Amino acid sequence: MDLYRCFLPCMLLLVVVSGAVSDGTVVNRILGGSVLFNVSVPLQTFLITWTSNSLQIAQTFTSGGSQCFNRFMGRCELFSNGSLRLDAIRQSDQGEYTVTAQFQNFIVIESKNLQLNVYPLLNAPVLKFNSTYNTTPDRLVGGSNVTLHCDAGSQTVLTYTFYRDQKTICSEPHVTCRDSVLIFQPITETDSGTYTCTIQNSVSTNTSTSLRLTVIVPVSEVTLTTNTSDSLVWPGKDSVSLRCSARGTNVSFSWNLQGAPLPLNPRYNVTNNSSILIISPVSAKDNGSFTCTAKNSINNITSNEVKLNLASPVSDVRLSSNTSALLIEGEDSVSLHCSAQGSAVSFSWILNGEPLPQSPHYHITGDNSPPNSNLTISPVSRNDNGPFTCRGSNLANNETSNTLSLDLAWRPQGHILCSAKNDNQSLQLICSWPGGHPAANVTMVYNNVTEINYNQVIRNLSSIDNVQGSILTCKGDQLGKISSCTLTFESPQSPGHDNSTITRVIKGDYAVMTVDLRPGRQDRATNSTPQVLPAEFSWARLSPNFTTPIQTGDKFTVNSTNYTSSLQISDVTEDENGEYECRAENLIGSTTFTFTLNVAAKPVSSSGLSGGAIAGIVIGALAGVTIIGISVFFIVKKCAPKRPVYENRDIPPQHIYENAIKGVEMGKTNSTNEEPYYESVIRTDGAIYSNVPLRQ
Ligand SMILES: *[C@@H]1O[C@H](CO)[C@@H](O)[C@H](O)[C@H]1NC(C)=O
Ligand SMILES: *[C@@H]1O[C@H](CO)[C@@H](O)[C@H](O)[C@H]1NC(C)=O
């Protein structure tokens, strides 16, 4: 029925009221503030009434006279157009507000279409820090999870917003925002900054005071390295740089040597915030383990140990020999060794205060470690007694070793000699082997009497009578080396001499006759050398009736020693044919040796050449002593205007014929047109020549 009665006016009212505030409009207001519900009623309206939750608020007649009721009294005003204003809004004012307009006939139209929400003004929230670690915002550990809480207390908050340095951060990947909570998963160094949070409801916003977060990355990966790696470092010369590296925030470094803080020392300099230690120069005291410690407000870590490869100076240089035995010159060798402590030591050698001279018998070896550490003297000589020293040196210093002298011996010269000298009627026997070091022990045995002395033994016999046929024996002994000799007292003997006739000496050539008293060979069993008495020689030419001493001059030449003598006749002619004798006399007696010279005409050639002929003569008494395997020999031959071909073309025939002692085979002359030659010529020194032309 009511609906029917009000059909028209109601439609009208709805239209009018809706013109200001739509049906169901929600109005949010701050607690204590004012609200104006602005409506407009139709002209025909007689009475306007506002109610809230069935409680009458205000009423007015459009003809005038409005009134507020209940708790709204004094804080409400209802205008003639129907608009209502409320002041000093209370929380209890929140709710539905209905305005009713009535016509004069009391037809009523209701409209419950307004909602008033009352909110308080938001108080500032408090941004709180919450970490799973026991720490404070100024030293958060990078990598840990950290929560911030925007605490608004009991206030009703619509939205929470978080800011870092005035910029919202909830969209960053490692940040999660959930209502009042912000979570860093995890927090990083770049999250250091000033944080605020803002809360908001429908009518207000408020922002927290700021919270400063400082994120510190703990120290890690502390590594100590040197710029020298492993190479030798020379104290006093080299400098070294040690570098300490680490990850972390605001890392500071400190240095230790052998676990103790590095002492203050001008040699130690740190740079780059102490991350680099420069040691200049390095000293022997830097022998130890260096470490660095990297530290920040969270933790500290000590690095690996680094030891410098310090070079050490040369010390304890010692010279030694591989033997202390007596060393015999020319026979023994010795090896000297030099050793030393220290780095990269090399050695040099000193003899008698001077650098060791170059000599083929000094061999310095030791290529590896250490160089030149061995000196081999092979063989030793008497000048090597020293003193030797060696010097070890390296970049730091040098030091000289102890001195070392060798104990040297040397042999007497040659063989022991047996000899005898007569002085008027007395005779001096001598055994002599001098020059040894130590001196040789020399033993003389004569007539069953033995005498021993160093170097030589001399014995005087009062007379040379009864000497003939006796034997002097000498024996020498030096450090185990034995030498002996015998001397037989007899008149001169020439082994091998047979007074043979020398024939076929070629005219124009020369002839040589030789007497050699020396014994043939040494006695191998006793290693003793038979010796003979010295003799004097005289040469003469024999005629049937008389003997003519040889007058030396252009044609005759005599060469004599104590034991040999030779007569050379040059450019022989038939005039020199005949016998010659050599008389040798020693203190026991004399012996005569006879030679026969037979000069032959040149055997060849019609060309009238006057080829020289020669004769090598031999001499009789050859003993093979000094000469080995000699045969005698000799040659002859013809000559032609042109020289024939012969094998020893570089050797002049004169030279070949010198000392030629025997023709082994006569040369052949193939034809009259060919130059005559000898097939072979043998000399006293053993040389053999072939196809030698006759000398011109
Ligand atoms: C910190 O956060 C944890 C987990 O988010 C929570 O359980 C704890 O109550 C919080 N503590 C403080 C003091 O806010
Ligand atoms: C040394 O440290 C300070 C403070 O931590 C820093 O500002 C400076 O850049 C550093 N210098 C070097 C060379 O690392």
Ligand SMILES: *[C@@H]1O[C@H](CO)[C@@H](O)[C@H](O)[C@H]1NC(C)=O
């Ligand atoms: C010493 O060294 C030398 C040379 O190497 C060698 O000939 C000799 O036999 C060594 N002597 C000893 C006693 O080893």
Ligand SMILES: *[C@@H]1O[C@H](CO)[C@@H](O)[C@H](O)[C@H]1NC(C)=O
């Ligand atoms: C050589 O002949 C002379 C005189 O005939 C003789 O006295 C001498 O003993 C002989 N010499 C040799 C070694 O036969």
